[in-house]
Amino acid sequence: MLQMQLTPSPITATVDFSAPGVSHGFLRLPYSRDDAAWGSIMTPITVVVGREGPTALLTGANHGDEYEGPIALFDLASTIRAEEVTGRIIIVPAMNYPAFGAGTRTSPIDRGNLNRSFPGRPDGTVTQKIADYFQRVLLPMADIVLDFHSGGKTLDFLPYCAAHVLPDKRQEAQSFDLVRAFGAPWSVRMLEIDAVGMYDTAAEEMGKIFVTTELGGGGTATAHTARIAKRGLRNLLIAAGVLKGEVEAEPTQWLDMPDADCFTFAEDGGLIEFLADLGDAVSEGKPIARIFPVTRTGLPPVTVHARRSGLMMARHFPGIVKPGDCVAVIGVEVEDSVANMVGPS
Incomplete structure (x- = not known):
C-alpha cells in the first residue's frame, strides 16, 4: 500500500487543470507495443475553468461499448464556453479509451474491466493504471x-438515471436531487450486485456526489437515448450550479431495487424467448422467459420465473444466453416522495 501511495502515475495530462478557459488535450499513458516501441494511449480530455465554484467530473465509456455518454460528452466538449461555467468541468468522454476504440466492454489490451479495477495500480496493467489515475488525480479534484x-x-x-443508497444520508440526498434534475424517463434507487472495485464505490467513499445512468443498450445509441443523455447532462450541471441556464423539467417515474430478488439469472444456456418486454408489469413466480436447448430438436424449453413483482427494467440482449447470465432486472415503482424515504437496501 505504501508503494502505491509513493509511486507516481505514469499518466500525464497535456492540459492545465487550473488554466482559465477551455482546454482540449489528452491523458497520455506510455504503452510500448509491437508497432510503436515508444507508443502511447492518448485519451481525449477537456477542462473548462470559469468563475470560482465546484468541480464536475464527467465520464463516459467506462465500458467501451456504451455510447450515449460519449455522444453527450464529445458534444458538450465541442460547444461549451468558459463564461457559461461557475467552477470547473472535467470531461473525459471515453475513460477506457482502448475499449472504446475496440467497441468492447473490456480492454482489448489486458481484458481489464475498468469498472471493477479500482483503486488501480500505477505499476499494474493498462486498465489498472487508468483506474489509479482517476482514483488519485481526477476524483480528488471533483x-x-x-x-x-x-x-x-x-x-x-429502460433509460434511467440513478444513484445509490448510502450511509451518509446528506450525500445520498444530494445525489438523488441531481438524479431528479437529470430528468430521465425513469429514476432509480440502484442496487449493485457486484460493487467491489467499482468507480462508483471509489467516488462515494471519497464523499463525492455520484450519479450514473443506464440509457438503453444493444451496443448502440438511438436518437431518443442520445437526446436523453444530452438534455440530462445539461440539466444536471445547471442544477449543480456549474452551468448557466434553466433546468428543462421532465417527468420521471421512480423505481426502487429493494433486494437481490430484483435480478433473475439463467441456470441453463440456449435460445431465449422473452415473455415480457421492457416496461411490462410482471408478477412474482410468473414466467418471464423461456430458454430452448439448441444442441438438438425436440427438447422442451426451460421456463424462467420472476423472483419478485414489479416492472421489467432490464433484459438480456443477445438471443443466446449462457448459464449464469443475467436474464432480467425487475424494479418496483415508487412515488418521488417515497424514493428518498425507503430504508437502506
Whole structure:
C-alpha cells in the first residue's frame, strides 16, 4: 500500500487543470507495443475553468461499448464556453479509451474491466493504471461525478438515471436531487450486485456526489437515448450550479431495487424467448422467459420465473444466453416522495 501511495502515475495530462478557459488535450499513458516501441494511449480530455465554484467530473465509456455518454460528452466538449461555467468541468468522454476504440466492454489490451479495477495500480496493467489515475488525480479534484452507462452489447435498459443508497444520508440526498434534475424517463434507487472495485464505490467513499445512468443498450445509441443523455447532462450541471441556464423539467417515474430478488439469472444456456418486454408489469413466480436447448430438436424449453413483482427494467440482449447470465432486472415503482424515504437496501 505504501508503494502505491509513493509511486507516481505514469499518466500525464497535456492540459492545465487550473488554466482559465477551455482546454482540449489528452491523458497520455506510455504503452510500448509491437508497432510503436515508444507508443502511447492518448485519451481525449477537456477542462473548462470559469468563475470560482465546484468541480464536475464527467465520464463516459467506462465500458467501451456504451455510447450515449460519449455522444453527450464529445458534444458538450465541442460547444461549451468558459463564461457559461461557475467552477470547473472535467470531461473525459471515453475513460477506457482502448475499449472504446475496440467497441468492447473490456480492454482489448489486458481484458481489464475498468469498472471493477479500482483503486488501480500505477505499476499494474493498462486498465489498472487508468483506474489509479482517476482514483488519485481526477476524483480528488471533483465535487460532483457523473458517469454515463448503458447496456452495451449484452443488456438493454429502460433509460434511467440513478444513484445509490448510502450511509451518509446528506450525500445520498444530494445525489438523488441531481438524479431528479437529470430528468430521465425513469429514476432509480440502484442496487449493485457486484460493487467491489467499482468507480462508483471509489467516488462515494471519497464523499463525492455520484450519479450514473443506464440509457438503453444493444451496443448502440438511438436518437431518443442520445437526446436523453444530452438534455440530462445539461440539466444536471445547471442544477449543480456549474452551468448557466434553466433546468428543462421532465417527468420521471421512480423505481426502487429493494433486494437481490430484483435480478433473475439463467441456470441453463440456449435460445431465449422473452415473455415480457421492457416496461411490462410482471408478477412474482410468473414466467418471464423461456430458454430452448439448441444442441438438438425436440427438447422442451426451460421456463424462467420472476423472483419478485414489479416492472421489467432490464433484459438480456443477445438471443443466446449462457448459464449464469443475467436474464432480467425487475424494479418496483415508487412515488418521488417515497424514493428518498425507503430504508437502506
